[in-house]
Amino acid sequence: MKFAAVDIGGTFIKYALLDEQMQILDQKQVVTMALMDAEAFYDYLCEEMLIDGADLIGICAPGIFDDQGIMVTASSGNASIMYQTDVVQEVKNRTGLTTYVINDARAAGLCEWKMGNCRGFDRSACYLIGTGIGGCLMDEHGLIRGSHHFSGEFSYMPVWGRDGKVEQLGNHASMSSLIRAYHALHPYETIDGETICERYLKHEPDAVTCVSHWLQAITMQLITITAVYDPGVICIGGGISRADWFLKELAARYQAGCASFISPMLSFHTEIRSCAFYNEANLIGAAIHARREFYHM
Structure with missing residues (x-):
């Protein structure tokens, strides 16, 4: 076939x-x-x-x-x-x-579950960073679709915004949100997410501010996924997931966040991996x- x-x-x-x-x-x-x-x-x-x-x-x-x-x-x-x-x-x-x-995000997750870095886990999640935030949850049988095919729509997690209004957390965690935040500080410069991250690694103050907020938003989403589903692995997708520094820093923030926000007495062994397929x-x-x-x- x-x-x-x-x-x-x-x-x-x-x-x-x-x-x-x-x-x-x-x-x-x-x-x-x-x-x-x-x-x-x-x-x-x-x-x-x-x-x-x-x-x-x-x-x-x-x-x-x-x-x-x-x-x-x-x-x-x-x-x-x-x-x-x-x-x-x-x-x-x-x-x-x-x-x-x-x-499309569920398709990517199904690929990881069957052939990639979610394989062998009875509970796993894929979290995809791009223009928006996509993702999916999986068990030993494959995708968990939910009663209304809405499972894994991580972008819609709510968060209090700076003006006191409820916002979608995905609007703080996506690559486009990072670019918007930096552009607000540099309105006359056309720039992409990769360049902002390079400036972050060189400790440029505005890049540090924007990337730190962005990483914190992603970390909040990963902790929420853990609190709701407790997967054995969360695979991160999107072009940024290929960067070693990003995955290492995100994993460190995630582990520290779980310890401080949930409990330092609980030992979380959820792995943070990049997706095997791009x-x-x-x-x-x-x-x-x-x-x-x-x-x-």
Whole structure:
């Protein structure tokens, strides 16, 4: 059996053809075009799909999908045109192939659970840092979806903001939030998260202030995940997770936070790891999801 996998992002769409062992046989990437309507978008999506020889299609994208495959929350960028459409049916109508859809963060988590650094744990979590915050929880059977497919939406954890209003903690923990905070101090400078982190490591005062707040927000989310679910491992994804200094500092802050905030008498052995898979995790996870759903029908 072979799988056509699609990772729909707000800026790019990635395609792959995978075999039964989840090895990528072919892949490509195209721009997520801004099109007039959903019909045109799905035509474009399916025209580019690597379906020759495929038996099933697995799709992942930002957003939450109901049991039918309808996107019930807004997505990101040009992919938002899929909002309130039946992704599964639209793709099946154009390709003739049985199609399954999953949230992109859950796809990445499923890949880590099956083949990566969550493998072998009966309780695990993936925490993905990007433009926003994504994630998922897993047990020995795979993904925990929740009663409303909302499990793992870590971005929505509430926190008191500086003005006394309740805010989403994810809006303090994402990479885009770090960039916004630094930009507020340097409004005439165009800068990315990697450069801000480099300045942090050189002890530039504004970078230290912004990165410290950002790391604290991430740590708060990890401690909350621990308090609610107590996983054996939390795998961190996103480009920043490749940086050794980041993972070491985050793990140290997490351990210290658990000791001070929960109890110094409790010994927390939850590991903080980077995800084993990076750019291809979503594609592999989408294919794994399609295979699991097909065989569980």
